[in-house]
Amino acid sequence: MRYFLALIGLVFADLLIKYSLNTAEINPITIIPLFLDFYLTKNTGIALSLFSSTDPTSQIILSITIFLALSYLTYLFMTTTDKLQKISLTLIIAGGLGNFLERVFFGSVTDYLYLRIGTTPLFIFNFADLIITIGAGIMIYSWLFINERR
Numbered sequence: 001m002r003y004f005l006a007l008i009g010l011v012f013a014d015l016l017i018k019y020s021l022n023t024a025e026i027n028p029i030t031i032i033p034l035f036l037d038f039y040l041t042k043n044t045g046i047a048l049s050l051f052s053s054t055d056p057t058s059q060i061i062l063s064i065t066i067f068l069a070l071s072y073l074t075y076l077f078m079t080t081t082d083k084l085q086k087i088s089l090t091l092i093i094a095g096g097l098g099n100f101l102e103r104v105f106f107g108s109v110t111d112y113l114y115l116r117i118g119t120t121p122l123f124i125f126n127f128a129d130l131i132i133t134i135g136a137g138i139m140i141y142s143w144l145f146i147n148e149r150r
Contacts, residue, residue, distance in 0.1 A: 003077075003086055007094045014098035014128045018110040034118050041124060042108040063104055070096050084142045091135030095128035 021040055028039045044059065070093060077089040099109045111129070115122040 003090045007090050007097070010091070010094035010131055011098045011101070014095070014126070014131075015101065017127050018098075018102060018112075021112055022110055028114075031113075035116065037114040037116065038112055039114040039124060040110065040112045043111050043124075044108045059103075059107060063100070066096065066100050066103070070100060082142070084138060084146060088135040088138035088142065091131045091138070095130070095132035095135065098128040099126075 026038065026040065028037060030037050073089055073093050073096070077086060077093065080086060080089070102109050109126065109128075111124040111126045113126060113130075114124045
């Protein structure tokens with residue numbers, strides 16, 4: 001039950017942040033000089049804007065693919081007994097669900113954190129992407145170091 005509540009809280013926080021940013025008039029600003037900016041944009045693709053398209057068929061195929069991936073991750077969550085994997089899957093599913101819901105209802109995902117090194121752009125992401133990455137990091141750590149000890 002606590003994982004479910006965490007998941008709902010994270011999805012709610014993600015969607016609330018995105019809603020707040022989309023309804024406010026905020027200009028791009030530097031958060032951490034030479035490293036991180038706030039820059040509001042819409043992404044119709046997935047990570048690093050891969051598969052970006054406004055074509056309805058492409059968006060439907062992408063949404064179905066994401067739904068199937070989230071379904072599989074939920075199955076993994078339900079079948080694992082490992083606490084660390086449950087935590088990582090909660091983070092990954094919550095981030096994926098936040099982005100999925102926004103994509104289904106608005107046709108794109110709001111990204112707003114622009115990571116760069118000086119003038120070299122790296123990528124732009126959002127809170128959901130951040131928790132997906134943290135969840136994936138925890139899972140990889142678990143696979144490499146925790147499971148090895150067992």
